[in-house]
Amino acid sequence: MSWLIDSLLAGLLLSLMSGPLGSFIVWRRMAYFGDTLAHSALLGVTLGFVFDVNLNLAIILCAVFVALILASLQRQHFIPSDTLLGLMAHTTLAGGLVTLSQLENVRIDLNAYLFGDLLAVNRDDLVIMAIGSALVLLVLSRMWRGLLAASVSEELAQVEGYPVAKLRLMFMVLLAVVIASAMKLVGVLLITAMLIIPAAAARPFSKGPKQMAVLATLISMLAVIVGLGLSYQFDTPAGPSIVLASAFFFLISQSSYRFFVRH
Amino acid sequence: MSDYLIKLQNINLVRQGRSILKDIQLEIRSGEIITLIGPNGAGKSSLLKLALGLIAPSSGQRICLPNLRIGYMPQKISLPETLPLSVKHFLKLAKGFQKNELFNVSRRLKIEHLLDQPMQRLSGGEQQRVLLARALLSKPELLVLDEPVQGLDVSGQSELYHLISDLKDELNCGVLMVSHDLHLVMAATDKVVCLNGHVCCEGHPQLIQQDPSYLELFGKSMPAHLAPYTHHHDHTHGEHCNHDHVNEEQNS
Numbered sequence: 001m002s003w004l005i006d007s008l009l010a011g012l013l014l015s016l017m018s019g020p021l022g023s024f025i026v027w028r029r030m031a032y033f034g035d036t037l038a039h040s041a042l043l044g045v046t047l048g049f050v051f052d053v054n055l056n057l058a059i060i061l062c063a064v065f066v067a068l069i070l071a072s073l074q075r076q077h078f079i080p081s082d083t084l085l086g087l088m089a090h091t092t093l094a095g096g097l098v099t100l101s102q103l104e105n106v107r108i109d110l111n112a113y114l115f116g117d118l119l120a121v122n123r124d125d126l127v128i129m130a131i132g133s134a135l136v137l138l139v140l141s142r143m144w145r146g147l148l149a150a151s152v153s154e155e156l157a158q159v160e161g162y163p164v165a166k167l168r169l170m171f172m173v174l175l176a177v178v179i180a181s182a183m184k185l186v187g188v189l190l191i192t193a194m195l196i197i198p199a200a201a202a203r204p205f206s207k208g209p210k211q212m213a214v215l216a217t218l219i220s221m222l223a224v225i226v227g228l229g230l231s232y233q234f235d236t237p238a239g240p241s242i243v244l245a246s247a248f249f250f251l252i253s254q255s256s257y258r259f260f261v262r263h
Numbered sequence: 264m265s266d267y268l269i270k271l272q273n274i275n276l277v278r279q280g281r282s283i284l285k286d287i288q289l290e291i292r293s294g295e296i297i298t299l300i301g302p303n304g305a306g307k308s309s310l311l312k313l314a315l316g317l318i319a320p321s322s323g324q325r326i327c328l329p330n331l332r333i334g335y336m337p338q339k340i341s342l343p344e345t346l347p348l349s350v351k352h353f354l355k356l357a358k359g360f361q362k363n364e365l366f367n368v369s370r371r372l373k374i375e376h377l378l379d380q381p382m383q384r385l386s387g388g389e390q391q392r393v394l395l396a397r398a399l400l401s402k403p404e405l406l407v408l409d410e411p412v413q414g415l416d417v418s419g420q421s422e423l424y425h426l427i428s429d430l431k432d433e434l435n436c437g438v439l440m441v442s443h444d445l446h447l448v449m450a451a452t453d454k455v456v457c458l459n460g461h462v463c464c465e466g467h468p469q470l471i472q473q474d475p476s477y478l479e480l481f482g483k484s485m486p487a488h489l490a491p492y493t494h495h496h497d498h499t500h501g502e503h504c505n506h507d508h509v510n511e512e513q514n515s
Contacts, residue, residue, distance in 0.1 A: 027346040077279065149356040152342060159315050159335040160358040160401070199345075206347045 003119055004232055010121045010185050011224030011242065013129045014194070017136045017178045019217025022195035023202070023209070024171065027151045031196050032085045033070070037175055038191040039089040040066040041183050042096030042113055049106050050099065056128060056180045063176035066092060093188070116187035116239025118231055129181045136174050143167055148209055186239040193243040198223060201250040204257035219249050267292050268331055268405045268437045269314055274323035276309055283309050285461045287323070291405060296431060296438040296451055298468075301458035302480065307441045310458065311409055314439060334403030334436075336394045338410050342382050350385070350393055351378040360400040372396045372426075387414045391423070399430065406431070408440035424451070 025034050041059045048058030066088060073084050100108060112120055140147075146167050149157040158164045182191045198220035199212065206212035227242030267290040274287040284306045291297060291314070299307045312318045315335060316325060342348065354365055369375045372392045377385065385393060391411065398406060411427065412420040428451040431438050456465045457477055464474040471477050 027343055029343060145356065149358075151346065152348065152353065152356060153337065153340045155312075155315075155317055156335060156337060156340065156397070157356075158317060159333055159407075162358060203345055203347070208347055208349065208352060212347055 003121075004228065006121050006123065006126055007118050007185065007238065008225065008228055009126055010129055010181075011228060012221055013126075013133045014178070014182050014185060015198075015217055015220035015224055016133045017174075018182065018194050019198060019215075019220050020140055020213040021136070021174060021178055022199040022220070023213045023216050024147060024151060025175075025195050026199040026203070027209075031192060032082065032089075033067075034175060034179075034195055035192040036070065036085045036089040036092075037063040037066060037172075038179050038183075038188055040092035040096075041179050041188050041191075043092045043099065044096075044180075045108075045113060045183075046096050046099035046103065049103055049108075056132075059180035059183065060173070060176045062092075063179055064173055067172040067176070111237075112187070113183065114187050114189050115237050116183075116185050116190065116242075118185075118228065118238040120184040125184060132177055132181050136177055139170065140174060143170060147171060186242060190239045190243050193246065194220065197243070197246040197250050201246065201253040204253055219253075220246065223249055267326075268328050270324075270326040271310075271314060272324045272326065274310075274313060274320045274325070276306070276313065276318075277321040282460065284313070284320075287313075287462060289314070289456065289462075291437045291439050293404065293437045294431065294435050295453045296428070296440070297454045297456060298452045299439070299441045299456050299458055301463075305459045307458055308409065311407060311439070311441055315407055328404075331405060332401050332403045334398030334401060334406045336391075336398040336406070336408045336411060338413065339387070339390060340394070344383060348382045349378065350374065350380050350382060353382050353393065354378075354397050354400060357397050357400040360402070364400055364402070368396045368399050372399075388419060391415070395423075399434075402434060403436055404434075405437045405439065406434075408438065410441050410443045413443045427451075 025031055040062050044059035044062030045055055047053075047062060048055040051058070053061075070084060070088055073079075073088075074081060079087075097110075100110065109117065111117075146157065146162040146164075149160070149162050150164050150167050154164050178195070179191055182194055186194050199216040201219050202212050202215035206215055223242055223246035226248075227245035228238060230236055230245065231238045231241040269289075269291045271287055271289040274284060274289075275282070276284040287310065289297075289310070299310060301307050309318070313320055313325060315333065316327065351365075354369075366375075369378060372395060374389070374392050374396055377389055377393065382390075382393075391414075395408075395411065398408075406427075408427070412423050415423060427438065427440075430436075431451075450468075452468050454465060455468050455471045457463045457471065457474075457480060459480060463476045463480060464471060466474065
């Protein structure tokens with residue numbers, strides 16, 4: 001039973017970060033960007049094994065590196081952004097899979113990394129996640145206004161003197177931290193869903209940005225509780241169960257909004 | 264003459280091998296209104312972004328007073344539907360303004376009744392007022408306006424032009440703006456800069472209308488005979504106009 005509580009705590013800590021950050025992803029239309037960084041996480045893990053670095057750190061560094069490569073590639077004008085994102089997402093995923101096949105002394109359950117594993121979270125992970133989410137929330141609350149201004153209009157924000165480029169970089173780093181923490185529980189392929197579905201479900205009932213971030217966090221927490229409960233009860237994979245639960249809440253939010261608010 | 268707020272010196276801008284702006288000199292001073300006009304693709308927006316410091320020139324220099332407060336009113340902004348943001352909240356995102364300023368500016372621009380509306384529900388004209396309000400919040404020393412009256416009817420245009428002119432006197436700020444209408448330039452403009460990749464001619468609106476290169480670009484007086492404009496640039500230059508032609512190949 002204690003492993004279930006550990007996973008639950010990890011999921012709730014994750015929701016604290018993914019709620020507000022997911023809202024920004026939705027506002028900034030960066031869902032595919034988040035997906036690309038998430039795909040690179042597997043490469044981060046395998047490189048972490050190769051160079052014997054802390055895996056969380058390896059994932060974060062790899063994601064930031066990928067984000068920087070993307071930013072430099074986007075400066076040329078021949079290949080559109082969506083093509084670049086797809087290219088990077090699958091190249092890094094393929095790189096991760098190939099590197100993994102060449103690791104001789106390491107046995108990894110690939111499924112667990114791709115789709116999450118209820119049993120994978122241990123006490124050390126929990127401590128790291130608690131520190132991670134506290135840091136993410138602290139940094140995010142300090143850059144909230146600037147990041148919001150830049151999400152509304154980067155040009156306007158830059159003229160007014162917000163450090164737009166620095167904010168963009170910091171946002172990428174925060175995103176990388178969330179991806180690193182989410183990977184064990186939800187899996188590489190489903191992290192983006194954790195970020196965008198609760199935010200999308202929160203949108204119809206939000207009057208302001210802060211309210212939407214808080215609501216997204218609560219919906220995400222609820223999805224974690226329901227999803228992990230299902231996973232425990234019916235022995236379904238953890239990540240997909242959480243994602244299905246949030247999709248369910250999204251459906252409820254959409255239909256109840258149509259029923260009660262617009263009528 | 265007062266000193267300049269922003270000075271552009273020998274600015275060249277090249278994008279993907281194509282020359283967008285060539286050899287631009289521009290000084291913006293307090294209390295002076297400069298209007299940029301020119302055909303589509305003349306580089307008006309690029310020049311505005313250079314003056315704002317949003318893009319860097321390929322060569323040349325932008326000299327700006329230290330800590331210059333700039334109020335920028337973009338043509339329009341497109342907010343994602345997913346972001347719940349009221350007008351009041353949008354205005355509050357402006358950097359460094361005093362609390363009571365928000366109410367003064369809202370009253371001045373007659374947008375008090377809009378403050379609780381979501382940004383996405385504003386009409387074009389309302390959004391323009393809100394954007395101008397945000398530009399004014401920091402009590403700017405320089406106001407940069409990108410086609411501020413676009414989409415307004417004639418009375419709305421003249422109303423907004425009056426307002427800008429009044430605001431300039433109150434704040435004693437410099438104003439740099441792009442006009443979408445080649446013929447109807449704000450009466451209070453001190454200087455019209457006529458742009459077509461390079462500065463074709465510049466001067467007071469009354470004088471510039473007689474300038475041969477202006478006539479060549481925009482035709483005589485009012486657009487009684489509106490026709491699609493094509494620029495051939497085959498004019499010969501008078502004494503007061505000694506530019507060369509950068510965009511000849513592309514434009515003809």
